[in-house]
Amino acid sequence: MQAAQRLDDNPCRPRHFKPPPPCAPVVADERANQVIETCRTRLVAAAALFAVVFLVVVLRLAEIVLVNGGGAESHIGRLPPAAPPPPARADIVDRNGTLLATMLPKPSLFVNSKALLAAGQNPDEAAHQLASVLADKSPAEIRARLVSGKSFAYLQRSLTPRQQYEINRLGIPGLDFTPEERRFYPYGDLAAHVVGYCGIDNEGLAGVERGLDAGVRGQREPLELSLDARVQFILREELQKVVKDFTAKGAAGIIMDVRTGEIIAMVSLPDFDPNRPGDTEGASSAADPKERLFNKITLGDYEMGSAFKIFNTAMALDAGTATMAKNYDAIHDIQIGRFTISDYHGKHRMLSVPEVFMYSSNLGSARMAMEAGAERQRAFLGRLGMLKPVPIEFDELSKPHYPAQWREVNVITIAYGHGIAVSPLHVAAGVSAVVNGGILHPPTLHKLPPGAHPPGERVISEKTSEQMRKLMRLVVEFGTAKLAAAPGYVVGGKTGTAEKNQGGHYQEKKLLSDFVGVFPMHDPRYLVLTLVDEPHGNKQSFGFATAGWTVAPATSRIVQRIAPILGVAPVDEASPAVTQALAIESLQGKRIETY
């Protein structure tokens, strides 16, 4: 019984071993001993197992601490790289990585007056010190806030980093900063209309900031634009010069890669400082803020005048209704309804297509258009995208104005760029397509990788494009735009001078002069479109305010300055390679009468 009792108490009792019934005969002692023995063996085995496990743990610890020195198993490698929190808006950079827009910390300074006074700071002294850093606040004003007794009072919003540093250095207790970020445009007004600007809550309000808001807001990677800040500067400087020289109301210009549609520069004058949009203080001219914010390139719609003859001639040549050798009557004025159409630079003789283009004959162009017909003209302009807003990464886009009913009088006026108003961007995209071999690329502000071939749509044949290149070169060589020539860069183009239409009447004294230039003409790379709003003739231009005297010389200067930057090497313009590429068969052997 005693043995059974002991067995019962034994926690190591095997499951299969049942205590004998009380009345059963007492089990022999040997058996009990045997069970206890088994028990012990199992205990030892279990202990050994634990010992081994612990030993493993100990060895592992020893290995980590002593052998590897703690390095190999650290989680440092698994941590994300140290980086500041993503800015509210990503940087905007130009094609070379130059910052055009970035976020800067602009902390606000506030004072905890209780803490300041509790720290035993002399408010007069503190106010004096602070006034030396915060230039636009008087010591008395600051002192009033310091002793207000409030636990939170703003002293100054939007500190500069330097001011923050200076204030920290003063070591005045009770002052603190609230972290705030503001958009900063280091180049100021240089690319104001392209980059745009932001509101107080960092929401994009204009330009790319608005058009590509989703690509900027909350992103870390900078947004790369196709713009080149150096080219932008040159374009802007030359346009400013034009505005000043011809006391014009404004000017605008665009430089575009004709092969890809990338916009390299875009200027609209007068412009604004995106750091302070709407603020006219310290601005270069006294135009009102609304006019400054207006982007003439994308929002303006202008009757571009004779520059439209590029499209008219391309249309007629491409449709086959005109050939280079065909002659048109520039003797008789055209009477249609109450209008009389005549030539500005009248030659009063039959003119071949190159001559019509070169001397910018309205009569010849009108007759070319009439021959092709309204349907063709409308379809062609539609194909070039002239009848709908330009697809570009902007929200501020103008809708072209064109006649709802395409009557004969419209056909005639549209031939020389009146009666249809489009944005300069329309013209730039269209002319790019005309000269680049006939492919229309939608203009873009996104930087494309070098050598990229963006998708495009064929609008004219390659042969027509080649003919147009020759014609445009002719205009600069002998025609209305001789002053646009830039030695070595084979500039070609077309001038346009239109009287501005105000209230349904054309104003003889209010001109819009524009020039579309392309270089180098034998292998077009870049397009330079410039226009000047209401120029006035000066002494140097002999009183002329037409495109040939205002924007054409500016284009020459622009091309000479930007070509080295854009990697266009000058060539010998008289070399056979260039002259052969631009020779016009129908003019061979003829004496070209200089305009």
Added chain:
Amino acid sequence: MIRFASLLWLALVAVTGFATFKVKYAVQDIEEELNKVRRQTIAEQQEIHLLRAEWTALTQPERLADLNRHFLSLAAVAPKQLQRKIDEIPLRPVPEPEPVIAAAPAPEPATAAARTEVQPVAPPATSVAAATPVAAAPSASADIVVGAAATVGAATPPSGMPKIQLIATAEAAPLPAVPAKATPAKPETRLQSAKGKPAQQPRSLDRLIDAIAEGR
């Protein structure tokens, strides 16, 4: 026996416990340090960002153009200054003797120039020897020597050790001062004319560019 084993285990527990805590604290320290470094890194990055913005603001093209106007007067690159291939660059022409020098009595420079031009035709070995006395005439000076060296280099076949010749002629260039006795008055007149000019022409760099442009 049991007692000894218990003691052993107890000791082991104590040791591992101690080691664990030691490691834990060590890790904590390291982690703190890590966080500090990370904070510093972020601060530095923000600083770099600030400096980059400041740098951009300071290198505004408008500002650079202004600084250029004030301090450098660099002109825009003219198309004729741009050449794509090395053989499009013309050799520097032999300068005409300046009027002041022409007025000086010695007819040396003309003959000296003539001699250098003849030299390349002569066999290489003698041309090296001849180049040295030629360089002695001060007005002929470095230009002609360089021109001669170039023509010698081009004219000599590779077997004629052109390398050594070029070095020899180059060394000859600084020599003119030594046998200057031929026309001692010349260096002075030259200096005077050089001194007179800068007053009218403001920038040496502009003059250099003009000189290059005229040379073409």
